[in-house]
Amino acid sequence: MLKIYCSFLIIIVLVFFNISCSSGPSDRDIKKAVSISLQKRVPVSLARHLTGGSNAEIGEIKVIQVGNVFGEGNNKYWPVKVYVKGNCTVMFGGRKNFEGEAEYNLRMDAYENWQAEPKGL
Numbered sequence: 001m002l003k004i005y006c007s008f009l010i011i012i013v014l015v016f017f018n019i020s021c022s023s024g025p026s027d028r029d030i031k032k033a034v035s036i037s038l039q040k041r042v043p044v045s046l047a048r049h050l051t052g053g054s055n056a057e058i059g060e061i062k063v064i065q066v067g068n069v070f071g072e073g074n075n076k077y078w079p080v081k082v083y084v085k086g087n088c089t090v091m092f093g094g095r096k097n098f099e100g101e102a103e104y105n106l107r108m109d110a111y112e113n114w115q116a117e118p119k120g121l
Contacts, residue, residue: 024078025106025114027063033106033116034061034082042088043118046098053088053096060085064101077107079119 025033035058042053060083067079085099103119 024066024069025080029114030063030066030080030082030104030106030116031061033114034080034084034102034104037104037116037118038084038086038088041118042098043102043120045118045120046084046100046102047088047090047096048098049090049093049096051091053090053098056086056088056098058084058086075107077105080104080106080116 035056038056038058040054042056044050044052047053062083064081064083067081069076069078071077081101081103083101087095087097090096104116105119106114106116109115
């Protein structure tokens with residue numbers, strides 16, 4: 001009986017640990033959210049243009065690092081660092097290539113979609 005109880009307890013702990021660890025964004029979630037964010041606005045730090053860019057065509061996105069969760073409840077976010085490569089439209093300059101590392105905060109919206117917000121425009 002003790003073996004069954006211990007086995008059951010271990011399974012519960014492992015399931016709880018797995019659920020708590022998996023509540024953050026996956027690499028796929030991060031890439032999708034960053035890609036959507038870049039369609040709207042390419043940060044100045046990536047576009048290397050005074051006004052930043054928009055309408056990005058993504059060539060590559062690699063997840064470099066995912067930080068620990070910050071905040072509580074609806075204010076939770078995960079800092080992420082990504083490498084991105086592509087091109088974008090810049091004001092008064094047509095299209096321009098961009099490449100480099102960028103940092104984003106990822107949070108879940110009210111519809112359980114991941115949203116990426118660039119850090120330090």
